[in-house]
Amino acid sequence: MTAADREDCAVKWCDESGVHTVHRHYVESIPADSGRWVLGVNVVRPHSSTTGVELTTVPRHGRSTVVRLGTHEADLLREAIHEAVERIQRRTGRDAL
Numbered sequence: 001m002t003a004a005d006r007e008d009c010a011v012k013w014c015d016e017s018g019v020h021t022v023h024r025h026y027v028e029s030i031p032a033d034s035g036r037w038v039l040g041v042n043v044v045r046p047h048s049s050t051t052g053v054e055l056t057t058v059p060r061h062g063r064s065t066v067v068r069l070g071t072h073e074a075d076l077l078r079e080a081i082h083e084a085v086e087r088i089q090r091r092t093g094r095d096a097l
Contacts, residue, residue: 013043022046024054036060044068 009016014023025043032039040056046068053074057065069077 011045 008018009020009023011023013025014020015026016022016024023045026040027043028041030039030041031037036059038058040054040058042054042056043051044054045051050070052071053069055067055069
């Protein structure tokens with residue numbers, strides 16, 4: 001994508017080019033489950049609604065799934081993932097003894 005493509009969109013942070021109704025900024029693509037999946041994380045503003053977070057699961061074979069979260073829901077997910085990782089790390093340290 002060139003800088004000229006991005007100029008087509010009035011939303012400065014949008015990475016989409018051409019005609020589109022969903023504005024999207026690609027943040028991260030995370031390989032998961034030994035490369036069987038990719039989890040995409042994007043900032044998204046569909047149509048004229050509020051800006052939120054979009055999670056996209058992309059399997060090696062099959063259909064992708066998209067889940068859109070408001071900022072509050074995304075923050076709750078962030079906290080839950082952080083807690084899960086902390087629990088794994090505590091357990092790993094305890095189980096290693």
